[in-house]
Amino acid sequence: MRLSLRFLLVVGGVIAAAWLVPIFLTDASGLKFGFPYRVFFTLFTLFAGFLFYLLRGPAVSPIESAPKAVASVVAVFLGSVGLIVLLANLSPQFAFESKAALGQTSQEKGKVLFNDPNVGCFLCHQVAGSGGTRGPDLTRAASVAAQRQPALSAEDYLKESINNPGTYVVPSYDNIMPPYAQRISPEQLRDLIAYLMTLK
Numbered sequence: 418m419r420l421s422l423r424f425l426l427v428v429g430g431v432i433a434a435a436w437l438v439p440i441f442l443t444d445a446s447g448l449k450f451g452f453p454y455r456v457f458f459t460l461f462t463l464f465a466g467f468l469f470y471l472l473r474g475p476a477v478s479p480i481e482s483a484p485k486a487v488a489s490v491v492a493v494f495l496g497s498v499g500l501i502v503l504l505a506n507l508s509p510q511f512a513f514e515s516k517a518a519l520g521q522t523s524q525e526k527g528k529v530l531f532n533d534p535n536v537g538c539f540l541c542h543q544v545a546g547s548g549g550t551r552g553p554d555l556t557r558a559a560s561v562a563a564q565r566q567p568a569l570s571a572e573d574y575l576k577e578s579i580n581n582p583g584t585y586v587v588p589s590y591d592n593i594m595p596p597y598a599q600r601i602s603p604e605q606l607r608d609l610i611a612y613l614m615t616l617k
């Protein structure tokens with residue numbers, strides 16, 4: 418049996434779309450249609466095309482019994498779901514991280530850091546009613562920081578409070594805050610300060 422031109426156009430068109438459409442997907446869409454997906458989609462289309470090709474010919478052996486029919490449906494289902502799950506793990510379809518990195522301001526990144534358990538600020542400090550109470554409430558951090566040390570701007574006070582908390586220990590609190598000078602990067606410090614400066 419010959420392959421019809423229309424058949425080849427459909428299969429070719431679907432595969433071409435799988436490779437061309439991702440070029441026009443912007444990062445802002447948050448969708449990532451990575452290389453493994455395109456290869457998978459291409460093979461899947463070729464396979465589906467092959468099945469259609471067989472269906473047109475005379476030589477398909479009919480499925481003889483109900484159990485066999487059920488078994489083959491289940492096998493195809495498990496096989497394709499398994500493959501898709503595997504691929505989804507290898508290459509996440511949604512690019513959350515890159516989107517976050519693209520669209521976030523310094524203040525937003527600082528807020529994320531503040532609430533990141535690895536950094537730990539929120540474990541000791543409250544902001545707007547949530548967080549720990551071992552350290553001072555930072556709900557109005559920027560306004561408070563502006564008044565703590567007459568010689569220091571709010572930013573400089575916050576910087577010193579994070580880098581070397583022992584320098585100016587807030588009255589009635591213990592000097593238990595770990596110095597962050599070696600623990601976070603200069604960029605992270607800048608982001609944290611940008612966030613704290615929004616708390617007035």
Ligand code: HEC
Binds near residue numbers: 553582585587
């Ligand atoms: C183990 C608990 C703890 C952790 C974790 C902690 N702090 Fe503190 N922090 C304190 C305590 C207690 C004080 C008050 C004593 C002092 O000044 O050192 C304080 C003071 C401060 C001050 C000065 C507040 C004021 O009113 O003058 C700032 C600003 C601050 N912390 C920010 C942070 C940031 C940002 C982080 C995360 C990078 C953080 N802290 C992590 C306990 C903690």
